[in-house]
Amino acid sequence: MVVVEPGPLAVVQDGGRPGLAHLGVSPSGALDRAALALGNRLVGNDGGCAGLELLFGGFTARFAAPAWFAVTGAAGQIALDGRPVDLHLAQHAEVGAVLTIAAPAAGARSYLAVRGGIAAEQVLGSRSSDLLSGIGPAPLRAGDVLAVGEHPLAEVPLLDFVPVAEPSAGVVEVRAHPGPRADWFTSAALEAFYAVEWRLSASSNRVGARLDPPRTPAHAAGVEQHPVPLLERAITTELPSEPMVAGSVQVSPDGRPTVLLADHPVTGGYPVIAVVATASLDAFAQLRPGQLVTFRHA
Secondary structure, three states: OEEEEOOOEEEEEOOOOOOOHHHOOOOOOOOOHHHHHHHHHHOOOOOOOOEEEEEOOOEEEEOOOOEEEEEEEOOOOEEEOOEEOOOOOOEEEOOOOEEEEOOOOOOOEEEEEEOOOEOOOOEOOEOOOOOOOOOOOOOOOOOOEOOEOOOOOOOOOOOOOOOOOOOOOOOEEEEEEEOOOHHHEOHHHHHHHHHOOEEEOOOOOOOEEEEEOOOOOOOOOOOOOOOOOOOOEOOOOOOOOEEOOOOEEEEOOOOOEEEEOOOOOOEEOOOEEEEEOHHHHHHHHHOOOOOEEEEEEO
């Protein structure tokens, strides 16, 4: 498969590199794990096969050999040689066919699975791109040629409909457990963390989802401004660096939380107020800048 146009960011991802934090290696892997797993199932791949993670679409590729493929995750217009094709269904492409995946109307990341998997070089047991450390394949560029692995033994499932909910364009609710440093925050801060609607910052990426506090108009009569910082610390001493996991919600000195994602550093020095439940973590893959998110007790 030849990349004609990669879009804003196209990277190879699989299940990642779990269990290597003692070597300073983050887990990486697909941000929307369920979407990649579904794509692999749709084309009969093993669950560990690598696919492409596409941020905000804009992707075009040409098939250099016949192939089965499926697109999952965020829903944008998908076309094969100009003919619309469905999301969440296996499709067959002939030699020379051109696939285009447009920017999604909701959600942020689409996933392209190809039967046989993307056969990028493995590093530490994974083909995933780690954008923080630079481990694994680099982000795709126009002209890149992607090798595809051998076809699996499993057949392509015969499906005509897969009931998968599209990413929400509204307020997204996620579950979170109390963090190991929750006691470093005031009771008012802990209440506010679960009570307010946070807004995804445009500076978010695969390393972490940065969240901005609610914005209160300065001119709003009778409206009290939120204390600054909103997530006020009860303990203000320096915290030695300690291990981090995906889903950890670190709070910086200005009171802004950051949810660590797949390419996160393995240690951090900001207190962790909460840890996002594993079942909710995929939701951050599909948040768009400016979208609202609320936390609820897991």
